[in-house]
Amino acid sequence: MLQSIRSASQHWLGKIVLSVIFTFLIAGVAIFGVEEFFRGGSSSTVVTVGKTPISAEEVRTAYQNQLQRYQAQMKRTLTPDQARAMGLERQVLAQLVTEAALDQKTTDLGLAVSDAAVLRAIQDEPSFKNANGTFDRTLFYQTLQRAGLNEPMFVREQRSVIARLQLADSIVSELPVPQAVREAVHRYSTERRAAAVLSLAPSAAGEIPAPTDEELTAYYDNNKASYRAPEYRSLNLLVLEPEALAKPEEVTEEDARTAYQANQSRFGKPERRTIQQISFPDEAAAKEARARIESGEEPFEAVAAARGLDPKQLDLGTLAKSELFDPAVGNAAFALEQGKVSEPVKGRFGTVLLRVTAIEPGSIKPFEEVKDEVRKEVALRRVRESGFDKAQDAIEDARAAAKPLAEIAKERGLTLATIPAVDAQGNDPSGQSVTGIPDKETTLPAAFRADVGNDTEALRTKSGGAIWYDVVKIDPSREKTLAEVRDAVVQGWTKAETDRRLVAKSKELTERLEKGEAIETLAQETGLPLKEVTEIGRSQSKDDLSPEIVERIFTTPVGKAASAPSGDGRAVFRVTAATMPAFVPGTTTDGQLVNSLRTALADDVLGEFISEVQKSAGVKVNQTAFRRALGGEY
Structure with a gap:
């Protein structure tokens, strides 16, 4: 649950750390090898990373949290067999080992995070901010309660997370991206090619005669697996x-009316109001400001500007009453006439003045x-x-x-x-x-x-x-007899024979192009359709060219010919040109490329670092304690 809370952070390094950890989750025991990964350890400790123990309770809690997340995403309950097939237990164990290894390294290096830094990180966390964008202590405690955490536990974990990020930052911050790499990526992504393409439809193979019994039997014997009946x-x-x-017939009208009254908004469109709000330090300041507004001495917008509010911050939005977080604000706003300014309202986060600038009437279906x-x-x-x-x-x-x-x-x-x-x-x-x-x-x-x-x-x-x-x-499952699948086998043999003839014909045409014959001459002689295709990009469809043709065009030198599958047929082509824009260091495009490549390089470097940290710290897993922690199901 903690992981989902702190994942709200948009820090690029944090994303890299999570990405690398996920890689190790997939790798699981492959990091150390099965025999080393599951060996030794005390009966009360499941894992020991260096001098850092991981208890059975930590493993059990992490496993249940991960299981609940998967079940919520998949919207169904997972059986122990299904969870094991997904490798859930190894994912959780690898995650705990990775985090413990980084914690061990921060301890070895003497890295420490001050109370002020932890407090600042918590106050900056978006999950703990109210609608005004300020830290809300009540929301903080509510979030921790839903996550099954108390404040000391969360602060301790947050301190570890910050230390891990600082350690990672010191390793991968501002990694240089060689110009040679940028040029290679630029060339790969911006190169465009042109080709003259001859299309060979299945009809180009000519008339395919019916197979003989011997040909059909031989084809069936070589492809029996394709005609096997499943279990x-x-x-x-x-x-x-x-x-x-x-x-439903047993529900009384009284009970139904009570439910209707409690959920009226579900049976239509609730009234919505566009609400503006100005916050004040106390009720006296709010009363004074309202008096100036009501007397016409100072407009509402001017009072807001004097309080340092940007015009964009003035509007709470167009909301239904149920969407307002603060009940006092909601009651006051929905009791106001349009254009009027409220009396000072004591809300959860201070005293405010409200103004309603627009009202969208609601429409609720009657109970009947x-x-x-x-x-x-x-x-x-x-x-x-x-x-x-x-x-x-x-x-x-x-x-x-x-x-x-x-x-x-x-x-x-x-x-x-x-x-x-x-x-x-x-x-x-x-x-x-x-x-x-x-x-x-x-x-x-x-x-x-x-x-x-x-x-x-x-x-x-x-x-x-x-x-x-x-x-x-x-x-x-069983093998079907030839008699049972004869029609399907004839169809398969015909398709295979057509493909064989098309391959032979495309090979012949390619060889003639390589000997110097003009592709226009071949098109005229064979009656095959010819088209010139330009601005072909890698991994991009262009003029109905199949992915196989595009890939082959980019592996074929300019002036050379080749062939590739094209739907049910084939295509023969000659590459006529290859162009690319010049690489210019320092441009906006180059800057974007640098940022992208730096993230990828940081991912690789941090992955190698975590692997080495785990190996040097030493990881011991007590398999018996591990199974016991998960209820003996593994």
């Missing part, structure tokens, strides 16, 4: 969604028009708060009693989905996508890991429901 599974699925348990929708929402909320867990527990009890899903579905009035045959990609034997499988990306992998008769665990759906599944039958 198919027959499944029974019982899906329980909160919507299926909700009973939305009562059915409200009843559904109330019923659904009640199910999610209590009823769903009870229903899920009842189904789990029935499963424990060995009742089949069909019987459970019948008893509880739920629909059982029967899938006769589906492969791991979600298709039936005819190749059509199978419908009726909820959350396929979660359900199918789980079903294809299970076996017939397995006692499977329920899966959580994206919408908060649950899926129980049984594997009824497995048809293993």
